Amino acid sequence: GxxxxxxxxxxxxxxxxxxxxxxxxxxxxxxxxxxxxxxxxxxxxxxxxxxxxxxxxxxxxxxxxxxxxxxxxxxxxxxxxxxxxxxxxxxxxxxxxxxxxxxxxxxxxxxxxxxxxxxxxKENAFLVIDTEKGSLINTPKDDILEMVHSSRDGFELTLKTPLEEEFNFGLGAGLTDANGKKVDVASEGMGFKEDNIRSWTVDINDDGYINPVKMELFAYPNxxxxxxxxxxxx
Known part of the structure; x- marks a missing residue:
């Protein structure tokens, strides 16, 4: 010691x-x-x-x-x-x-x-999410990204890609609220489900942020x- x-x-x-x-x-x-x-x-x-x-x-x-x-x-x-x-x-x-x-x-x-x-x-290069209503307001228009659940403590989305396609990225980079204030992201992770569906989770430290929140895309399979x-x- x-x-x-x-x-x-x-x-x-x-x-x-x-x-x-x-x-x-x-x-x-x-x-x-x-x-x-x-x-x-x-x-x-x-x-x-x-x-x-x-x-x-x-x-x-x-x-x-x-x-x-x-x-x-x-x-x-x-x-x-x-x-x-x-x-x-x-x-x-x-x-x-x-x-x-x-x-x-x-x-x-x-x-x-x-x-x-x-x-x-460009108009779809970011996500807009209302974590209280559980709604995905803005997203790329290909219907492969879906909301699973959300709360003020975070959200989970699923991303479905073709079976032969590799995609080893996290989706987002930085989170801000409706007033442009940075939202504290506690953790972020990507996992796999069946049929090549990826689960993307973001945990948030709720400091009183204002919905909806915005996240710039870091990567996306398009x-x-x-x-x-x-x-x-x-």
Whole structure:
């Protein structure tokens, strides 16, 4: 039961490999949706792909399921892990998507490849839920998302997808009330039922929030497909 402190001395070598930046500024279009790949930065531990979306797009792109870097032989050099990419938003409002890096191999040529993207109409890119009435007010219009039950302490929805389709994402990102105040989400989870029905539960710490609540979609099984191939040049 005695507590003690200890230290492990180490030094960071001065010859840490620098990041490699490929300036791109390539605009592409997939099923009418435009976006610009601004740059690709290859760090020793990961790859960052910075993308901006055209404000005139009718759809919101949620996830790039197969974004990857390929070498001149078509072999994957850097890719998303398990079909799920992490992403962040920079100070310019651009999104940065992170891939696994293969930094210490140097192919003769590299290409950014994108084929499959999750996207929904902008007006349906969020959920609106009245937790007291148990009503799902706004949702994508494909009838695969249904309310099971709800209360001020949370809600459960089911999502039905085709049996052959993999979907390993949570649906939402952030919850706000009718006044735009952040609602405290205690936990969120995705489980499986029969017939490829997924159960999505959100537990809420009720701090007096005002209904209805709104949640931006983080992912959703609606897809657009293209064949993006951009060469990386220093």
């Amino acid at each position: 005695t507590k003690f402190d200890f230290s492990v001395p180490f030094t960071i070598p001065e010859n840490v490999k620098p990041s490699i930046v490929y300036e791109m500024n390539e605009e592409v279009e997939v099923e009418g949706q435009k976006f610009t790949v601004k740059d690709v930065t290859i760090h020793p531990l990961r790859i960052g792909v910075r993308i901006s979306f055209d404000s005139k797009n009718t759809m919101k792109v949620l996830q790039f399921e197969d974004m990857r870097l390929e070498d001149q032989n078509g072999e994957v050099w850097g890719s998303i892990m398990n079909g799920i990419s992490s992403r962040g938003e920079d100070e310019n409002g651009d999104y940065v998507y992170f891939l696994q890096s293969n930094y210490f191999e140097t192919p003769e040529e590299l290409f950014l490849r994108i084929n499959k993207m999750q996207a929904v109409d 897809y657009i497909n293209g064949d993006v191939k951009i060469e990386l040049k220093k």
